[in-house]
Amino acid sequence: MKLGFIGCGVISTAHLEGLEELKRAGKETFELTAVCDLKAERAEAFAAEAEKRMGSRPEVYTDYRRMLEEAGLDAVSVLLDHDLHHTVAEDCFAAGIHVQMQKPLAISPSFGRKMIADAARYGKVLTLAEPSVLGAGNVAMARAIRDGIIGSVYMIMDYATVTLGRKFFAGTAWRHMKGRAGAGWINDHGVHRTHFFTEVNGPIKEVFAYAEIFEKQLSNGETTIHPTGEDTSVTVFRFDNGGLGHWMCSTAAHGESTGGVWIYGSKGCFRPGQHASLENGQIMPMAGIIERYAPDVAENPFAHSYAELREAIVDGKPPISSAERGLEALGVVFAALESATIGQPVAVQDILLGHKHAYEDAVLEEMKTCKR
Numbered sequence: 001m002k003l004g005f006i007g008c009g010v011i012s013t014a015h016l017e018g019l020e021e022l023k024r025a026g027k028e029t030f031e032l033t034a035v036c037d038l039k040a041e042r043a044e045a046f047a048a049e050a051e052k053r054m055g056s057r058p059e060v061y062t063d064y065r066r067m068l069e070e071a072g073l074d075a076v077s078v079l080l081d082h083d084l085h086h087t088v089a090e091d092c093f094a095a096g097i098h099v100q101m102q103k104p105l106a107i108s109p110s111f112g113r114k115m116i117a118d119a120a121r122y123g124k125v126l127t128l129a130e131p132s133v134l135g136a137g138n139v140a141m142a143r144a145i146r147d148g149i150i151g152s153v154y155m156i157m158d159y160a161t162v163t164l165g166r167k168f169f170a171g172t173a174w175r176h177m178k179g180r181a182g183a184g185w186i187n188d189h190g191v192h193r194t195h196f197f198t199e200v201n202g203p204i205k206e207v208f209a210y211a212e213i214f215e216k217q218l219s220n221g222e223t224t225i226h227p228t229g230e231d232t233s234v235t236v237f238r239f240d241n242g243g244l245g246h247w248m249c250s251t252a253a254h255g256e257s258t259g260g261v262w263i264y265g266s267k268g269c270f271r272p273g274q275h276a277s278l279e280n281g282q283i284m285p286m287a288g289i290i291e292r293y294a295p296d297v298a299e300n301p302f303a304h305s306y307a308e309l310r311e312a313i314v315d316g317k318p319p320i321s322s323a324e325r326g327l328e329a330l331g332v333v334f335a336a337l338e339s340a341t342i343g344q345p346v347a348v349q350d351i352l353l354g355h356k357h358a359y360e361d362a363v364l365e366e367m368k369t370c371k372r
């Protein structure tokens with residue numbers, strides 16, 4: 001099947017590596033036949049890299065609509081700024097093309113709902129390439145926890161702070177503007193975390209958060225911005241099954257960054273990517289957990305995302321990283337942002353059903369005026 005990429009920025013090379021891993025493993029995969037970026041030199045350089053890794057050079061476009069019309073694609077991976085996800089997805093569906101979207105599914109929940117409805121209306125597949133729930137390690141962890149190896153989940157603690165030195169995360173200014181990214185890092189990074197929380201322990205019921213913009217100005221020396229997306233958030237939440245969570249992320253740390261995730265259950269603790277420690281003193285290394293729970297899953301999350309996309313198109317198999325689960329993850333992030341806006345706990349269902357939208361309204365307002 002023929003695949004196209006729209007957007008050849010920061011994350012596109014990781015996707016190429018995923019396709020390369022599938023090819024190396026002799027798995028059925030996609031042929032990357034077309035790539036598109038508004039910046040021609042970026043698309044050309046990416047096409048050259050694709051040729052080096054995959055053995056054939058994709059056609060280069062700078063207008064994605066032309067690519068959709070001319071390239072004869074079966075599927076497209078959309079690797080663009082968040083405010084473009086919903087319009088580009090609809091254009092792909094209307095052109096008869098299946099879509100793999102990058103996280104977050106959409107810039108805000110109402111657009112996520114629209115995308116899922118559009119996919120159904122056009123009868124096309126919409127998956128999400130969410131690496132925190134894909135790849136052998138993450139799949140094995142979720143299956144092992146759901147299988148009860150650490151007992152019932154009592155609490156999840158997740159802390160991530162980065163030191164940007166008042167520059168841009170990943171070199172991209174758009175990530176700090178809510179009219180382009182939906183929020184600050186709590187959306188861009190946070191949606192990885194909320195997707196993973198709900199994957200391992202089911203739906204989150206209610207959220208309370210504080211959020212701040214501590215750094216009022218960011219600059220890379222050439223461009224200076226005044227961020228509208230939060231750079232720091234502290235959140236507590238409760239799962240439907242009673243488990244509790246404490247989650248914090250910040251791009252405003254100075255001097256020292258930190259990161260760590262602990263999942264505590266009634267029989268032990270899971271350290272994602274590392275091991276499970278059980279109350280009897282037993283340490284279960286990840287390798288053994290993968291061997292037991294996900295022996296056939298591709299190691300690389302992006303390789304897995306393309307395997308899932310292909311199976312969804314060819315066999316109608318529901319993907320682990322579905323658009324619906326992506327919307328739920330986005331709903332938890334927006335519940336936190338809503339809570340920080342109105343100063344009260346917020347039920348995730350109120351966000352998913354569109355009953356509460358004070359924060360989302362501010363995003364929609366900024367989308368009208370945000371310069372591209």
Ligand SMILES: NC(=O)c1ccc[n+]([C@@H]2O[C@H](COP(=O)([O-])OP(=O)(O)OC[C@H]3O[C@@H](n4cnc5c(N)ncnc54)[C@H](O)[C@@H]3O)[C@@H](O)[C@H]2O)c1
Binds near residue numbers: 008
């Ligand atoms: N680990 C992950 O899963 C991960 C990591 C990074 C980014 N992402 C996601 O991937 C997406 C892209 O992020 P990025 O970091 O690569 O961004 P980026 O800004 O580096 O790249 C986006 C690219 O899209 C191009 N572009 C913008 N508008 C376009 C248009 N209309 N037509 C064609 N090209 C256009 C830009 O020129 C740029 O090269 C976002 O949704 C982001 O959240 C996911």
